[in-house]
Amino acid sequence: VNPIPDDRESDSTASSDGLDDQRPSPRLFDAVVEQPAAVAQLLAAAVRPVHAYLVVGSLDLGGRELARGFAAALLCPHGGCARCETCRRVLAGVHPDVVDVERAGAALSVGDAAEVVRIAQRKPIEAGGQVVVVADLHLARLSAPVLLKTLEEPPGPTVFVLLADMVPPDLATVASRCIRVDLRPVPQGELAAWLVAQGFTPDLAHTVAGASGGNPSRARLLAEDPEFSARQALWRSVPSRLDGTGSAAGALAAELLAAAEQAAGPVRERHRLEIEQRNEDAEATGVRTPMREIQERHRREDRRQRTDELRAGLGVLAGEYRDRLAAQADVSGAHAGPGTEAAAARARQLVQAVSFIETLAEELVRNPNETLQLEALLVRLSSVPG
Numbered sequence: 001v002n003p004i005p006d007d008r009e010s011d012s013t014a015s016s017d018g019l020d021d022q023r024p025s026p027r028l029f030d031a032v033v034e035q036p037a038a039v040a041q042l043l044a045a046a047v048r049p050v051h052a053y054l055v056v057g058s059l060d061l062g063g064r065e066l067a068r069g070f071a072a073a074l075l076c077p078h079g080g081c082a083r084c085e086t087c088r089r090v091l092a093g094v095h096p097d098v099v100d101v102e103r104a105g106a107a108l109s110v111g112d113a114a115e116v117v118r119i120a121q122r123k124p125i126e127a128g129g130q131v132v133v134v135a136d137l138h139l140a141r142l143s144a145p146v147l148l149k150t151l152e153e154p155p156g157p158t159v160f161v162l163l164a165d166m167v168p169p170d171l172a173t174v175a176s177r178c179i180r181v182d183l184r185p186v187p188q189g190e191l192a193a194w195l196v197a198q199g200f201t202p203d204l205a206h207t208v209a210g211a212s213g214g215n216p217s218r219a220r221l222l223a224e225d226p227e228f229s230a231r232q233a234l235w236r237s238v239p240s241r242l243d244g245t246g247s248a249a250g251a252l253a254a255e256l257l258a259a260a261e262q263a264a265g266p267v268r269e270r271h272r273l274e275i276e277q278r279n280e281d282a283e284a285t286g287v288r289t290p291m292r293e294i295q296e297r298h299r300r301e302d303r304r305q306r307t308d309e310l311r312a313g314l315g316v317l318a319g320e321y322r323d324r325l326a327a328q329a330d331v332s333g334a335h336a337g338p339g340t341e342a343a344a345a346r347a348r349q350l351v352q353a354v355s356f357i358e359t360l361a362e363e364l365v366r367n368p369n370e371t372l373q374l375e376a377l378l379v380r381l382s383s384v385p386g
């Protein structure tokens with residue numbers, strides 16, 4: 001239907017400035033940080049799309065931005081030019097034929113899935129097709145059968161982009177009806193380079209890249225956060241401030257939690273700006289996203305930010321005990337003799353301290369009762385001489 005002229009085959013730059021270029025522009029994916037494999041896969045897929053894609057990986061890795069770039073490639077009358085009004089509006093999240101479906105409650109319910117089906121059967125409003133983006137598919141255990149039916153009998157010109165943190169076994173059938181696109185945590189070096197390109201100093205970029213778990217959204221928040229190094233210093237001070245008493249452990253836990261709470265400042269500011277922007281867009285276009293959904297998402301992001309912050313702090317703390325362990329090994333190696341047994345006992349304590357910390361870091365994700373867990377950890381660590 002849209003044959004690609006021969007000159008484009010022989011010289012890919014010849015028509016790159018023309019709006020008649022039928023290949024999608026990689027610039028549609030400028031907002032996606034360091035996911036070259038996923039971007040290449042969707043650039044290729046946009047030329048002859050199937051009806052469902054499943055993007056797997058934490059939302060913070062850019063699933064939403066990836067979905068928008070892909071939607072622009074599909075709906076743009078020029079094949080994804082990244083410059084026309086359609087591309088601009090799709091990328092800004094205000095095109096009526098790109099519909100974001102957000103869950104209303106803790107799971108993606110049967111009601112949410114029915115809404116997906118209803119939207120999918122609608123006729124496109126402006127473009128030749130529509131794109132339905134469904135977030136948190138991993139929480140669709142009960143509603144999967146409803147979605148499956150629609151995915152198996154796709155209505156007209158609708159392309160689904162399903163976003164999931166992971167694929168639990170009970171969603172394997174839904175996943176099998178989709179082309180899978182994987183997002184990966186960004187390696188520390190690439191993440192640091194990305195931050196440096198945005199004007200952050202190499203030292204800061206390297207430190208926050210290490211503390212972000214390969215997550216660009218979190219790395220950027222940390223880099224913009226003037227209190228970041230103060231919080232790192234606070235976590236590093238823990239071993240020397242534990243004096244063996246429960247009261248010291250309790251006070252320190254409260255201080256660490258307060259710091260984690262304060263760390264939510266930048267993400268809350270970002271939320272405030274998003275709501276402001278949404279209100280302006282709604283004024284300009286008449287398309288209104290229900291605020292309740294946005295507020296729900298903000299609450300989830302706020303929660304995730306806190307967990308990420310505590311896990312990063314625990315990582316710093318584990319590093320402190322590892323450093324002590326390494327210093328201990330040096331000392332023991334240099335002075336084999338009467339002190340060896342005491343040194344070995346201390347080394348065992350330090351190894352155990354690291355293991356306590358790492359266990360809590362894992363448990364925080366499943367059962368985020370931070371206050372009690374952090375206090376219990378510090379009480380345990382109190383028996384390890386700082």
Ligand SMILES: [Zn+2]
Pocket residue numbers: 076077078079080081082083084085086087088
């Ligand atoms: Zn365009």
